[in-house]
Amino acid sequence: MLEVHALAKRFGGVVAVDDVSLEVGRGELLALIGPNGAGKTTLVGQISGAIACDQGEIRFEGHDITRAPAHERVRRGLARSYQITSIFKRFTVLENLALAVQARSGSSFSFWRPVAGEKALFDEAASIASEIGLHPKRESAAAMLAHGEQRALEVGLALATRPRMLLLDEPMAGMGPEESQHMIALIERVRAGIGVLLVEHDMDAVFRLADRIAVLVNGRVIAAGKPGEIRSDPQVRKAYLGDELAA
């Protein structure tokens, strides 16, 4: 479904992403792990279209999207969430989600009809709010939400675009254990039938959710395979996992 081939990105002299190739199939969840600064977020940025590629190719459902603008990739069904929460803070939860629904339902070059009267838009937004557990908070401004709730909305915005492939950049960042469990459950619910690329530091989440794991170190994929293989890979243990999983 998503094929990344020999992708590269340099920032001045720093090679952030170095000859990365990976694949995510329909219904598959690929977790991307690696130490801070390994290039994970840069890679997500390249796949989502926010960052231009120096080299390589990205194909989504057979189409070459290497040079396609970000908004076009979203229309094709490739949506992302952000490591650093990026929501519309002055809008309510419902308005946030309705905005994402609006982007894929009809033209928004509409200048006359009040959007507040579009029931279908807000009904769908409300059902996504329930899905992410924010239905009770749907009328609150996004800025007023607790951290964990903002993270849920962050993922909700990506879900509201009705993606066929999700790029989740550290959805559990800064979450407490209980909130993380909610997020894991949410990802379990929505992943059916779609592809997911999950960047995450929470190893508990990664080993519970992932079908396959790729390990990125210094911009290169040093290992990829089933969770069991990655767990026992000596190179991975040395470079990244350390003793954390030895016990």
Add this chain to the structure above:
Amino acid sequence: MKAAVFFAATALLFPLVMHVLDQPFYIGFGARVLIYAMAAASLNLVLGYGGMVSFGHAAFFGAGAYIVGILSVEGVRSAWIAWPAAVVVAALAALVIGAMSLRTRGVYFIMITLAFAQMMYYVFVSLKAYGGDDGLSMPGRSTLSPGLDLADDLTWYYVVLALLAAVLYFLHRLIHARFGRVIGAIRENETRAEAIGYPVYRYKLLCFVISGAIAGLAGALVANQSGYVSPSLLHWIQSGTLMIMVILGGVGRFWGGPIGAVALLVLEETLSGSELLGDYALHWQLPVGLILLAIVLYAPQGIAGLAARWRRA
């Protein structure tokens, strides 16, 4: 809604009051305020709602004015031709300037819009065929239809008011329609707007063009107001004046533009007259500056924001 009724009633009654008080001069002054209210409202669309700090809005205002001025000396005085022409030319200017400027952000956007406007200013300064530096006197106001004599100040006032009302109604619909929602989202978080599927650049450009077109209409009216156009209409000081109006009235507040235009022009009118300040009236800009400073420091949402806070309290 209450605000709309209040402003409409005030604007409708103003000339009658001036008539009763035998102060016909102020009817002309009132029309000028309404025209600037339209120009400031157009700037507020890009500045307040779209988050694009355009420091070159005088370019569209002035272009609209010059089109009407040039057409009138060439013998085309029908408002039905001259005013739409002003709107179209201003919109085209906004399309060209916006297409290039909107590739930049922040301070660069401010500087590049300013630079384009100053370029247009110098074009008209050097346009000797149409008065150059001295400006251009029009043979008279545009003609609208038999029975409506725009040269009559009272008729003129109400025609301007009708156009302002139409523009404000359109802006109100636009802001609350899908397009307005997207523009607001882009101001809030441009990156995320793109990441949920909006071609951000296209939305910003269209917003810029609509704003430029409305500024062009205001320009067409201001040319008629004074019967004279000059390059000063395109000068950056004019852009700054419009910006001060928006800040004074309330950035991103629906009534911000109109309130700011009323506030600034009324302040200017009272403070620059010798009745109030005597010889010090020469320095009327100083108190205006101090008031602006107070607004920025203590009421960043402008007078409209203050009024809203007041109502809630």
